[in-house]
Amino acid sequence: MTVGVGGSDFATELAGIRNQRDAVPPIGVEEHARRVERAQARMRELGIAALWLDGTTNLAWLTGLKHGQSERPVGAILPAQGPLSYLCPAFEVERLRTMLLLPGDVRGWEEDEDPYALFTEMLREADVAGGTVALDDMARVFVAEGMRGALPNHRFVASGPVTSHLRERKTEQEVAILRQAMGMTLQIHAAAARALQPGVTTTEVGEFLAAAHRRAGFDSGPAFSIVLFGEPTAYPHGVPYPQTLAEGDVVLIDVGAPLHGYVSDITRSYVFGTPTPRQREIWNLAKRAQAAGFAAAKPGAPCAAIDDACRGEVVKAGMGPGYKVPGLPHRTGHGIGMDVHEAPYFVGGNQQPLAVGNTGSIEPTIAIYGEFGIRLEDHIVITERGADWLTPPARSVDDPFGLEGRA
The missing domain is CATH 3.90.230.10 (Creatinase/methionine aminopeptidase superfamily)
Structure with a gap:
């Protein structure tokens, strides 16, 4: 036997x-902040102006926010310089704030508004009026296409050289x-x-x-x-x-x-x-x-x-x-x-x-x-x-x- x-x-x-x-202890706020710094350094090295993190494992790994994906875009924008900001439906704004480990402005779009127009506005406010935007390579196609359509003058790449490289x-x-x-x-x-x-x-x-x-x-x-x-x-x-x-x-x-x-x-x-x-x-x-x-x-x-x-x-x-x-x-x-x-x-x-x-x-x-x-x-x-x-x-x-x- x-x-x-x-x-x-x-x-x-x-x-x-x-x-x-x-x-063993879980990953804390300080480590998530270090991850953001490492991601921004990597983005500057690669010439990436901003990174979109959909409600994926990439978002959770980088920021600690575990939201998941749905039919509505939810995620975070990380510019190569400057603070994080978060995008979600307006009715989710207060809930999302309770879930954040890393601080950042939370912006919401109403159900009858265009979330990709808000995405464009948030990039402009982050001083990313042009350049290269990395899209979460685990994002759904409709989100990626919506963002590309809203920003025809930007160049888009997959996030892997930043997110996967670090993870x-x-x-x-x-x-x-x-x-x-x-x-x-x-x-x-x-x-x-x-x-x-x-x-x-x-x-x-x-x-x-x-x-x-x-x-x-x-x-x-x-x-x-x-x-x-x-x-x-x-x-x-x-x-x-x-x-x-x-x-x-x-x-x-x-x-x-x-x-x-x-x-x-x-x-x-x-x-x-x-x-x-x-x-x-x-x-x-x-x-x-x-x-x-x-x-x-x-x-x-x-x-x-x-x-x-x-x-x-x-x-x-x-x-x-x-x-x-x-x-x-x-x-x-x-x-x-x-x-x-x-x-x-x-x-x-x-x-x-x-x-x-x-x-x-x-x-x-x-x-x-x-x-x-x-x-x-x-x-x-x-x-x-x-x-x-x-x-x-x-x-x-x-x-x-x-x-x-x-x-």
């Missing part, structure tokens, strides 16, 4: 979950929050594994994961939850029907939740029972592939090097090549932060150099349709020395959570 898998139940394991929310390079505090969130989710993974019994359904496991993340102190339940047993583990994003656990099944659980706005994301694959030689072979191959990706993750190396290294191990084992199945059907990894998938992406052909502060997943997924799949997902941070794991990788197919030898 795989060590740490089975032998308990969901009620017992849920009762053992402790709230760890306060183990990709995590500070020590951001890394600390991510490390804590990942560790909490890994503990929940281990609890879920202990609670497994024959006849348990994937739906029951999902309900446990949701309750456990809330009990542990995350901002909410899981941002996503993939629970698979047996042959469906071969499908990277799961199947639309529940499964029931049987002896000898491969179990794959991929789950994460936000802590202080930063999302965890851990996948563990293991066997309920005793691994067969075939299951052992493929699990060990995924482990070797993940280790090869980690070894390739060095500052200055292209993002593609991580994918190339992982995929190389799988091709050497006679699978693939490329994205063919049996083999690795998708990229090796993605950046992580306030979005579970964000730049940089660890995929073939991506020549963007890895930078100190980059965080992201190494998650080689070996899919064998008709049999099973194995995914081992942990996250790294790039340091000046190389890569550091944010959580310890799975130890072995017989002891995935590293329980043997513990005092």
Whole structure:
């Protein structure tokens, strides 16, 4: 029997979950103010006169305002010089003021008025009568088109060279929050594994994961939850029907939740029972592939090097090549932060150099349709020395959570 898998139940394991929310502090006002300063310096470096932040993660990361998007434009204008200002429907002005971490003028447009005319007026008041305006690259098309139509004499670019550039390079505090969130989710993974019994359904496991993340102190339940047993583990994003656990099944659980706005994301694959030689072979191959990706993750190396290294191990084992199945059907990894998938992406052909502060997943997924799949997902941070794991990788197919030898 795989060590740490089975032998308990969901009620017992849920009762053992402790709230760890306060183990690390959230991002404060001072850090958001520093982010604004860094964004403005970057804008001046690139010749960008103003930045529009829609109600997206970019707005939340930069200013701390978590509003979300709707059919009405809501967001902030950041000029390269000068203070922030906020735009929203007039009936939302007072509410928005209560939500601000960083001060700024809040301007509202009435329901029968043109929000893009107000946007134009606010730019003029910020002394941005012309030049280049960066539009939030997560903004909806109708907002971007409305702003372009209102300002035909301005040049528009995507915000990525400012927003993504800065968000990709995590500070020590951001890394600390991510490390804590990942560790909490890994503990929940281990609890879920202990609670497994024959006849348990994937739906029951999902309900446990949701309750456990809330009990542990995350901002909410899981941002996503993939629970698979047996042959469906071969499908990277799961199947639309529940499964029931049987002896000898491969179990794959991929789950994460936000802590202080930063999302965890851990996948563990293991066997309920005793691994067969075939299951052992493929699990060990995924482990070797993940280790090869980690070894390739060095500052200055292209993002593609991580994918190339992982995929190389799988091709050497006679699978693939490329994205063919049996083999690795998708990229090796993605950046992580306030979005579970964000730049940089660890995929073939991506020549963007890895930078100190980059965080992201190494998650080689070996899919064998008709049999099973194995995914081992942990996250790294790039340091000046190389890569550091944010959580310890799975130890072995017989002891995935590293329980043997513990005092």
